[in-house]
Amino acid sequence: MSDKITDWDPSTPILQIENLSISFFTRMREIPAVMDFSCTVRAGEAMGLVGESGCGKSTVALAVMRDLGKNGRITGGRILFKSRDLTTMSDEELRHIRGSEIAMIYQEPMASLNPAMKIGAQLAEVPMIHEGMAKADAWALARQIVADVRLPDPDRIINSYPHQLSGGQQQRIVIAMALMSKPALLILDEPTTALDVTVEAGIVDLVKDLGEKYGTSMLFISHNLGLVMDVCDRICVMYSGEAVETGNVTEVFDEMRHPYTQALFRSIPLPGADKNSRPLISIPGNFPLPHERPPGCNFGPRCDYFEKGRCDAADVAMDEVPGGDRHGTRCLKWREIDWTAPPAARVAKEKTPIGKVVLKMDDLKKYYSVSSGAFGGGNKKVVKANETLSFEAHEGETLAIVGESGCGKSTFAKVLMGLETATSGSIMLFDENVQSTPIQKRNTDTVSRVQMVFQNPFDTLNPSMNVGRQIIRALEIFKYGNSDQERHNRMLELLDLVKLPRAFADRMPRQLSGGQKQRVGIARAFAGGAKVVVADEPVSALDVSVQAAVTDLLMDIQRENKTTLLFISHDLSIVRYLSDRVLVMYLGHVVETGTTDQVFAPPYHPYTEALLSAVPIADTHVTRQRIVLEGDIPSALNPPPGCPFQTRCRWKSQVPDGLCDREMPPMRDVGGGHQIKCHLSAEILARMEPVIKVAAE
């Protein structure tokens, strides 16, 4: 017994969405989430669905699964899967399609696996339901598919629980689960967003290979344009519930015909962008809320080509671009716009002069001791979060600290801020030793001079205090001003500084968008005239179009105040765009350091090389060398002997005598202050080729 639909002509599309409209119904009103959405996925094709958060891309995916929850309803249009209309199917019919014909891969692998069920049981369930397979056979199949998704030791894995696996392994299991009954369509909803870049690269490769191997069609949802370019054949750009442009990936990337697509590309840091000479262009304004959409073109109010009386007159329909490969755009003026024109004059900004040393770390170490039992006791283990960290940061400089999760970059920030004290080594902050002074004991002056901008603006503002009050509170703590009036004025100045309207002082955090909240976070950090600001992934929780604006703001404030910015990030594109010097960390060690140009060009540390190659770049002119790292980052509880990177290094065989297994490599200068912690000989390092090549336009 199998649930597969057999009476289907393979020359027709696998999935055909026609004029789909979806609304969510609340007590107050109907909120339209998706309007007039059409797209077609042919057999073996990979369709990318991109857009910012809230644009309705996940809603489309869930509508295909017919899992919109209690409030969501399809209000119009059809979803044809293998020529059968999904919107009219009964629950029983849907059940046969879900998991067997259409499978889904989710954003958070840990949350989407049942914590109390063994991996094998969760996998084997699929063929047991849909094909009536016997339990033993289903487990055998599960074991085979687990091997197929390139997981080591499948026998052990199918008998483990999800929490015993790493994030990357869990995502492979979710993929394996989706492949258990060889579905015709795979829906991937931001499958790599929660993973590290090197792990992401592995997953992306796997998905592509499996797609080819099984001939599965894919609907790939992502906010990352680079990733979509890597994986997909076709793309559909969504904005505020509508598809605004659709077509072949290369065509849309090179000859976009919608102003939103164009603006999106101009706001992401591609190679060649530079914070001083070629700054990013952010999209002005904010994303409209679903019930506050403008009349006519949704993108109208933020569009450079907006024409009053025409663009806001009536709803805009999708228009076919002649000569294109099923290329369509939802723009009235696309024939009139000069798409080759360079963006309106970018204001080149002056480079900040680099001043004296304000922060100096010397041989800093931070160890944690952890006990291994659930109820205490057990063996005490030492986690070496930071090992021999030494560097200097100058006034007005942007120093980027790059590395994947668990590399110790956040621990370093905590030690600097005084939230933790160092195990050994020294931190000199303006000629003052602070390595063993916890923040409670630091004087107000030191505290206000070193501040932090946090990753998640949604959690770092007090939800029950208005914006103005939060900033004034910071001013009070920093003992700024003599009267409430003075502090109030300073607060208004700070709002000006971060380019927020003064009226925002009375708003509550919940009334602000993510980008606005992050601006408040920045205002708070600069309240006491901070000299050193640690920005811990300040834009990674924000949408692309907002990221550019927030980074620009940080740069502007830095120029004005000559602030030293320690920019912690895993996103190499943004690091390359805005930093002066880069520090690459792996498992608590600094493996490479130098100016941005030095680090982004050969010779590389093998880890930097892999990291660079793993970052997807949304530019068709860029060719990347693919280096996919095997396995996961080792646990900091149990680091490998010798070089920390030796377990995943592809150059290891080039070092004689198994030196990598035994000895920690020394930090070597390869010229001009560019330092690499590697055993590789100078000749081999010199032979390294650049990972990213930009073809001439």
Add this chain to the structure above:
Amino acid sequence: MFPFVLRRLGLMLLTAFVLTFAVFCLTNLQPNLEKLARSEGSVRMSDDAIASWIVNNGHGGSMLNRYGEWLGVVPGWVRTDDKGVTRGRCIADGSDPAQAATYCGILQGNWGFSTFAKVPVTTVLGRSLGHTGWLMLAVMLVMVPTSLFLGVLSGMREGSRTDRVLSTLAIVTTATPEYVSGVIFVALLASATVGVSPHLNEWGWISDKTLFQGTATSAMDDITWRNFTLPVMTIALYGIGYIARMTRASMTEVMTQQYIRTARLKGVSFRQVVMKHALRNALIAPFTVIMLQFPWLLNGVVIVETLFNYKGFGWTLVQAAGNNDINLLLACSVVAVFVVLVTQLISDVGYVFLNPRIRLA
């Protein structure tokens, strides 16, 4: 796991130590001792007589010393009165004082003599705990499956009609204390004049005068459907509402988890989603609550046993407190500590088996 259990046992001893000392101090306050003297000796004793009775019966001296005697770390008191009769803590009536042990506290297994029941404490306690044990067993057998079933049923579809009806019922039962529900049950089901029994009797459906018995005294010798239903129902009803609500909360939370969506979108039927994916995860939280119900049952039985005149642990506790029976009260508190901590231990260990993410050291 072993060190963990060992630590817990140590904690248990410490708690018992502290609690019994507190109870000991309270029961040995001067007014309580005077009251004891009057009830044991004579109501018309003079104040001097009371004072000497207290001293002669081993209640004089420092509090710590007496507590030590009770524990068995200080030699028991020995006193020879004017008539040359030697009495003491460790000397049983009529036995030879020379052969008596020096120490006789709980460490030696001597729990003392109950002044109220006139028999050794161990005898009273053993008997009453036996009775209560049967009651608790019956309550648990009724309460746990019913409440889990109702909780899962209402939690699997949050906001549905079933959910709202069951939730309302659960709130009503939890909001009704035992002394109210007990009385209502008796009036409704166990009265020969009011409620359903006269009608049932009239129609010839039951041969006895009442459907159930309003007293459980006969259940101490022979448990039957008639004499045991009402006390069990009265205790269980309150707990059912409570545990059902806990289970419901846990179940509704689990049903919104992403892995439930994964299961649903794998094509698993709703029934299987609930049984295979949601149930085990949903039972982790109520398990702790159920284990917490055991010590609470001790509390509930005080009212119910008194109401239904069932001479179990709760009834004994009430009598011991009412008669200032020092030894019996102390023994009851040790039992209470033991029950609370043992159930907690079981709860923690059981949690590990339900939740694979937790491992005991």
